[in-house]
Amino acid sequence: MISIRGRVAVRMERGAIRYGPVSTIDLDTWRHLPAAQQPDWPDRAELDRVVRELATMPPLVFAGECDQLKERLAAVTRGEAFVLQGGDCAETFSGATADNVRNKLKTLLQMAIVLTYAGRVPVVKIGRMAGQFAKPRSKPVEVRDGVELPAYRGDMVNGFDFTAEARRPDPARLLRAYHCSAATLNLARAFTKGGYADLRQVHAWNQDFVAESPAGQRYERLAREIDQALAFIKACGGDPSEFHTVEFYSSHEALILEYESALTRIDSRTGLPYDVSAHMVWIGERTRQLDGAHVEFASKIRNPIGVKLGPTTTPEEALALIEKLNPENEPGRLTLITRMGAKKIRDVLPPLVEKVTANGAAVAWVCDPMHGNTFEAPSGHKTRRLDDILDEVAGFFEVHHALGTHPGGIHIEFTGDDVTECVGGGHEIVEEDLALRYETTCDPRLNRSQSLDLAFRVAELYRAR
Template identity: 50%
Template structure:
């Protein structure tokens, strides 16, 4: 990875962040080409605008202060070939969930899509079962099992920027939805940094790649480049919190990433699994609350509940629902605010998650419409059913 920041805006702090250990980065075969792509991205228009980012910061402050709820969701991994109709279907599903939640709870809902930038994926291995370089998202290489296409190609970062811009145009036409993705590919993210226009004594930067960025479970090392870069951003930031996270580590994320005590600056996204959320969350929650920060607590009930069925990676609706229910129970018991959910979903009639209420998917259905390039997603019907269950439990 190149260690120089965008040629338009020089800041030694960015360079110091980027020379730290950086997990999950591709091995680019041509560093000179990476540098050339970074220069072009440094001159490109950002995907997210400063005023939009500032508005999301204000809305997440309402969540952190118990006055709103977050519905966040979208593709596990966006595709360069996604159609406008598919994008619109995801947006309709998110807005439908928000309408259900607001209608049944009376609380305003901040709607955030995993959209217009969710093109990079962390992986557990560098090679796949065929011995090819693993697929790391369309921003890096191809999903098709082709040796040439799996070679990391930095030009795909330019394609990702173009596709994100086009998708963001659709999002803006719909309105009321912010764009988010995992802050993973640091060559891309650092090239799209733009100066912060807020009234800060210590300069920060807008991440121009999206409104809300999160640090994933595999890149959340406290001494790593992802956390160091996130410290410099004016955008609201999320951190995924898995079962191995200690309460002390969670508190350190809060102190590092919310040094100014800004309500809603940081979102902690718990992904603990339905069988463990009730045991693990209380100590994490109490330790973080003791710091005095007002963070957004969000439940990701997807990643801790994945299994293999007949060779397919699936998730079960009832286990997804149970993790959210456990999340709500812990917050209600401790008097804290369950701020939202973070889901992998699609508006399409897919068969990647088993179960559901009105149109259940069983094991025999899985292969009928399994279209995800990485992880199983709730289909549109399942997502709306889950929103209704969450809303009923919030007001119970």
């Protein structure tokens, strides 16, 4: 627990008092407020033990890296850059492998290449990974054949198998989530800093599917242009080795507050608190209550923060969230992630953007075109149409173009694997194909080819602004 005595942070641990860095922030105020979407932990003593252990663990990210991301997002706020944020709907412990991490990074890098080169805009690359192990649910229980069990809330909380043992919330999973996040971040850093992300690898990233995928063939043509541009730079005396690495940041929904709180640290440079579980965390549509624990917690940490805004959000609610989460109006601090649905975005988004802009709020606007476009196929599979996703993105750009504001990015759920979870795309998947490779534990994801289809469309929309 951290409390404040004057300008000195007083940390009370096991009855002792230790004076720490200067701070004026009480980090435990969220505990006194209603916290939505939290597991019903059956063993509080075990939860307390795990939280104490997590509090001793090394940081997964560093405060300086969070500040760097904030600077990049400030450029987005000013209309000088674009955010590409994406990854799994819900990561799994079994998915924290080198192949899975590499494939997701490969897809993210390919999308970023398309947006950077074809859209002619700097791209801030943020993975929805290394911590996205928990999910909010619309119902607390699931019923199958008359049997009722707790809903699956992500591997951080319980298991996917429909058994009483698997669905029992287990605090030990918080520790495993930490270790899987550490492994994923280590792999991501190795791939992005060790040469795999070198722009001269653009062809190698594509060799495994270019011949079969229309999106891959289109990407290959762009890759050849990049090769020619790099050769020109070299011929002019430039150094293509400057393109050897990329900046990559991690993010996840700050849903399980015991986990996020245990991984909050006081930065030795500034005396300010950072959630060191990720560079950026966001508050979901189901947990953005102004008087709730999630907004309160996020208001106290200094990371870049995102907030999901669904179609019921009013301009007044948006302004209240901005005031709570970014009272100093710091550029790069707050990203508003809209998730309206293709049929609603053109009607619902304009009043929000107008009111926020008129108020002078320094925010980045990002479009989540996934969550408002989910439906159930006749087979019972939850799915999304790529055409609806593309249409919501188009509506997002149309609104911002009409209002003279900056369409700052996209936030998507995708995988680097050849799954059949969303319908449509250049290599078209129809509803009858869904059962072929439907592998998600929660929401349907775009596959690699569909992700590239989306990237090319976004690049076209960006250039047309």
